[in-house]
Amino acid sequence: METPRSLRVLLGVTGGIAAYKSPDLVRRLRERGAEVQVVMTAGASRFITALSLQAVSGRPVRQELWDEAAEAAMGHIELARWADAVLVAPATADFLARLAHGRADDLLTTLCLATTAPLTVAPAMNRQMWANPATVANVALLKQRGIGVLGPDEGSQACGEIGAGRMLEPGQLAELLMSQLGADRVLQGLKVVVSAGPTRERLDPVRYISNRSSGKMGYAIAQAARDAGASVVLVSGPAEIDPPTGVEFVAVESARQMRDAVHAALPGADIYIGAAAVADYQAPPAAVQKIKKTSERLKLELTRAPDILASVAGLASGRPFVVGFAAETENVEENARAKLARKGADMIAANRVGDDLAFDRDENSLIVLWDGGREEIPTCGKFELARRLVAVIARVRRATGRAGRTAAVPG
Numbered sequence: 257m258e259t260p261r262s263l264r265v266l267l268g269v270t271g272g273i274a275a276y277k278s279p280d281l282v283r284r285l286r287e288r289g290a291e292v293q294v295v296m297t298a299g300a301s302r303f304i305t306a307l308s309l310q311a312v313s314g315r316p317v318r319q320e321l322w323d324e325a326a327e328a329a330m331g332h333i334e335l336a337r338w339a340d341a342v343l344v345a346p347a348t349a350d351f352l353a354r355l356a357h358g359r360a361d362d363l364l365t366t367l368c369l370a371t372t373a374p375l376t377v378a379p380a381m382n383r384q385m386w387a388n389p390a391t392v393a394n395v396a397l398l399k400q401r402g403i404g405v406l407g408p409d410e411g412s413q414a415c416g417e418i419g420a421g422r423m424l425e426p427g428q429l430a431e432l433l434m435s436q437l438g439a440d441r442v443l444q445g446l447k448v449v450v451s452a453g454p455t456r457e458r459l460d461p462v463r464y465i466s467n468r469s470s471g472k473m474g475y476a477i478a479q480a481a482r483d484a485g486a487s488v489v490l491v492s493g494p495a496e497i498d499p500p501t502g503v504e505f506v507a508v509e510s511a512r513q514m515r516d517a518v519h520a521a522l523p524g525a526d527i528y529i530g531a532a533a534v535a536d537y538q539a540p541p542a543a544v545q546k547i548k549k550t551s552e553r554l555k556l557e558l559t560r561a562p563d564i565l566a567s568v569a570g571l572a573s574g575r576p577f578v579v580g581f582a583a584e585t586e587n588v589e590e591n592a593r594a595k596l597a598r599k600g601a602d603m604i605a606a607n608r609v610g611d612d613l614a615f616d617r618d619e620n621s622l623i624v625l626w627d628g629g630r631e632e633i634p635t636c637g638k639f640e641l642a643r644r645l646v647a648v649i650a651r652v653r654r655a656t657g658r659a660g661r662t663a664a665v666p667g
């Protein structure tokens with residue numbers, strides 16, 4: 257995993273017993289190349305001194321919103337802007353509640369409101385406090401707003417009880433945070449073509465056959481690839497969501513149009529991700545006039561639609577790294593492995609569908625398969641899922657040397 261150069265982490269420390277682990281956390285983050293600025297709450301200073309945190313971070317610790325001397329050096333808004341990432345560890349139940357409700361009654365909560373950097377919390381508290389419906393609701397709200405939640409772990413607690421509520425170990429936290437952030441630019445300088453949404457095969461001027469697909473997953477992948485530094489072309493069938501900004505958007509209708517648009521976008525592409533629900537069968541050239549109900553039965557003869565994924569995977573030259581999807585109702589992994597081989601793709605991301613799973617839902621899970629490897633991405637929001645999938649694609653593409661176009665060009 258690449259560590260971004262001098263990434264600036266603002267570490268918020270709140271008043272829990274786990275605050276004694278903060279100096280170790282600062283060291284672990286610095287070992288991984290981060291610059292760390294510590295901000296403590298009043299409660300934190302009862303567990304740990306600012307002096308120890310200043311010694312390990314090499315920077316004066318900030319504690320007060322109303323500290324004129326410190327504000328003169330770096331104001332709280334500047335501090336919020338300085339951060340590439342904000343990590344609050346340990347995050348107490350009280351801090352989570354204040355964050356969830358948008359309070360700005362001390363320096364740390366004010367910073368969290370003012371920053372545009374990704375915000376991650378590592379909760380630590382007694383297991384009953386963690387299980388309390390108020391905390392559960394606050395954490396759900398934070399997650400819904402895109403705030404990362406790392407842990408807590410299960411185990412013996414400072415209060416003598418055993419259960420969920422322990423802060424993750426500093427080494428684990430540092431690794432998780434840095435790999436999340438490092439994953440951010442893993443496609444820097446690459447070109448990615450994504451196909452998404454359903455296709456429509458026209459029967460006549462007012463009717464069509466189509467597949468069930470909201471396009472959400474494909475659009476989230478396009479957005480994640482863009483955020484990872486790629487230039488992205490998103491080829492989409494009719495979907496009712498807005499395309500992400502900063503990607504080249506090509507709207508299509510039928511499977512054939514999608515195939516043509518994908519191939520037109522491929523020159524120079526390093527990765528192709530086929531997330532569209534392409535119709536497997538198409539109608540003959542659409543009737544010019546509306547089909548009238550003149551008989552009791554209507555027979556439709558359909559022919560096979562082009563298989564876009566297989567056509568890209570089969571390219572003799574200029575072949576990108578090819579990632580397909582497999583929506584399966586049963587034997588997910590077995591069917592997906594067979595699909596990987598049959599289509600000649602480099603990777604397949606499989607999910608279970610049916611019974612209202614996956615379609616139109618904002619949460620999903622994936623099993624990612626490639627030749628000799630697999631990785632599960634557990635249930636999470638589609639954007640987080642897309643971000644993680646992009647990280648796996650970047651890693652496997654590098655590791656297997658199947659770098660598509662770049663690998664195919666000698667020298």
Ligand code: CTP
Pocket residue numbers: 511530531532533534535536561562563564565566579580581582583584595
């Ligand atoms: N796909 C494609 N062109 C098609 C059909 C599917 O490019 N005509 C792509 C999809 O975008 C997806 C992958 O192939 O990435 C698998 O799609 P899926 O519908 O699960 O597989 P099928 O090939 O249709 O196989 P089956 O219906 O037998 O499960």
